Amino acid sequence: MGGPLRHFYDLTRDEIIALVASWDFSPVHAVRLWSYVYHDGVDRFAAMPEVPARLRARLEGELSLARPPVALETLSADGFTRKYLLALADGPRIETVLMRYTGRVTACISSQAGCAMGCGFCATGQMGFVRHLTPGEIVTQVLHIGRVLRRAGPAAAAGPARVDSDSPHARHERLRNVVLMGMGEPLHNYEAVMRAVDILRDQNGPAIGAKRITLSTVGVIPGIVRLADEARPIQLAVSLHAATQAERAALVPVAARWPLAELIKACRYYVEKQQRRIFFEWTLIAGRNDTPEQAHAVGRLLRGLQAQVNLIPLNPTAGYGGVPSDRDAARRFQEILAGHGLPSTVRQRRGLDIAAGCGQLAGGARPP
Numbered sequence: 001m002g003g004p005l006r007h008f009y010d011l012t013r014d015e016i017i018a019l020v021a022s023w024d025f026s027p028v029h030a031v032r033l034w035s036y037v038y039h040d041g042v043d044r045f046a047a048m049p050e051v052p053a054r055l056r057a058r059l060e061g062e063l064s065l066a067r068p069p070v071a072l073e074t075l076s077a078d079g080f081t082r083k084y085l086l087a088l089a090d091g092p093r094i095e096t097v098l099m100r101y102t103g104r105v106t107a108c109i110s111s112q113a114g115c116a117m118g119c120g121f122c123a124t125g126q127m128g129f130v131r132h133l134t135p136g137e138i139v140t141q142v143l144h145i146g147r148v149l150r151r152a153g154p155a156a157a158a159g160p161a162r163v164d165s166d167s168p169h170a171r172h173e174r175l176r177n178v179v180l181m182g183m184g185e186p187l188h189n190y191e192a193v194m195r196a197v198d199i200l201r202d203q204n205g206p207a208i209g210a211k212r213i214t215l216s217t218v219g220v221i222p223g224i225v226r227l228a229d230e231a232r233p234i235q236l237a238v239s240l241h242a243a244t245q246a247e248r249a250a251l252v253p254v255a256a257r258w259p260l261a262e263l264i265k266a267c268r269y270y271v272e273k274q275q276r277r278i279f280f281e282w283t284l285i286a287g288r289n290d291t292p293e294q295a296h297a298v299g300r301l302l303r304g305l306q307a308q309v310n311l312i313p314l315n316p317t318a319g320y321g322g323v324p325s326d327r328d329a330a331r332r333f334q335e336i337l338a339g340h341g342l343p344s345t346v347r348q349r350r351g352l353d354i355a356a357g358c359g360q361l362a363g364g365a366r367p368p
C-alpha cells in the first residue's frame with residue numbers, strides 16, 4: 001500500500017478475483033464488487049454495502065474507480081448525435097460520440113489521444129500523436145455512454161413514465177454497439193485495445209457482444225494478422241480509400257510502410273482464418289477517389305473476398321480542402337461495385353454541426 005493506485009477499469013474480472021483472493025477475501029466478494037461497478041454503475045467503494053468494510057478499506061488503498069470527467073457535452077441540432085469531451089487526468093482530452101440512428105444506439109470511442117498515422121484529411125491525424133489510451137480509459141468511455149442512456153430513461157422508446165431512471169432495472173435503451181472509430185489508430189495500441197475489448201465483452205460486465213464491436217484500422221498489417229490469429233470475434237473494418245498503391249500512399253502516408261498488395265493479402269488471410277466478412281471504408285473525395293475507374297479498380301482488387309464497402313462522403317476538417325462527393329457520384333460508385341458483386345453502403349452524415357462526424361474528432365479543437 002501507499003504507492004500509486006491501480007485503475008480498476010484496467011483489470012479483467014479474473015484479475016480482480018485473483019487480486020481479492022490474494023488479500024484473503026472470498027471470490028464471492030470480488031464477483032459482487034465487479035457487478036456493482038459494471039452492472040449497477042457504482043463508482044465509489046463506499047457505496048457498496050454488500051462488500052465487507054475491511055475489503056472496501058483495502059480497495060480504497062489499492063484501486064481507483066475514478067473516471068475522466070466530461071469537460072464539454074454537445075448535442076447536434078437534429079438530436080441524433082451527442083459528443084463528449086473527456087479530460088484525462090494528465091491533461092489530454094479525448095472525444096466519445098453517442099449516435100442514435102439507424103434504429104440503434106452506438107458508441108464511437110477513441111483508442112488514442114491524437115494519432116500518429118498522419119492522414120491529411122482527418123482532424124485527428126492533423127493534430128498529431130499525443131499518447132496511447134490505457135485499457136481503463138477505453139472502457140470508461142463505454143461506461144460513460146451507458147450511464148448517459150440510463151439517465152435518459154425510456155427515451156424515444158415510448159415506455160411508461162420514468163419512475164427511477166437511474167435504477168439498473170428501469171427500462172432504458174441499452175448500449176449494444178461499440179465502434180473503435182474515434183480518435184486514434186486502434187491497432188497501433190493493440191494490447192490496451194484488446195484488453196479493453198475483453199473487459200467490454202465480459203458477460204458479467206458490460207456484455208457488449210463481440211460481433212457488435214467494430215474496430216477500424218488504417219491498415220496496420222501486423223495487427224490485422226495478429227487479430228486473424230487470435231480468438232476474438234470482433235468485426236474488422238479497413239480504411240482503404242484508394243485501389244492503387246500510388247493513390248493510396250498519397251492519401252494515407254503509412255501505406256508506404258504497409259503497401260496495398262500486402263494489406264489485401266493480410267485481409268484475405270483474416271477472412272480465411274476468422275471465416276468472417278471484412279468491411280472496407282472509403283472516404284469519398286470529389287474528383288479524387290470517386291471516379292468510375294476507381295470503382296472498377298476496387299471491384300478487381302477485392303475480387304472473391306467476402307467484403308462490404310462503407311462509403312463515407314468526406315467530412316470537413318480545418319486542415320484539408322477536399323470536397324465530399326455528391327449523391328450521384330456516390331450512387332454511381334455503388335452501382336459499379338455492385339456490378340463486381342461487392343455490397344456497399346453510404347454512411348449517413350450526422351453530427352457534422354458539432355464536428356462529431358468521421359474524421360472530425362480533435363480533442364476539443366474548434367470545428368472548421
Ligand code: SAH
Binds near residue numbers: 180182185186315
Ligand atoms: N484510425 C482508424 C479509425 C478512426 S477513423 C482508421 O483510420 O480506420 C474512422 C474512419 O473515418 C476511417 O475510415 C477514416 O478513414 C475516416 N475518416 C477520416 N477522416 C475523415 C473525413 N474527414 N471524412 C470522412 N471520413 C474520414
Ligand code: SF4
Binds near residue numbers: 359
Ligand atoms: Fe489516424 Fe485513422 Fe485519422 Fe488516419 S484516419 S489519422 S489512422 S485516426
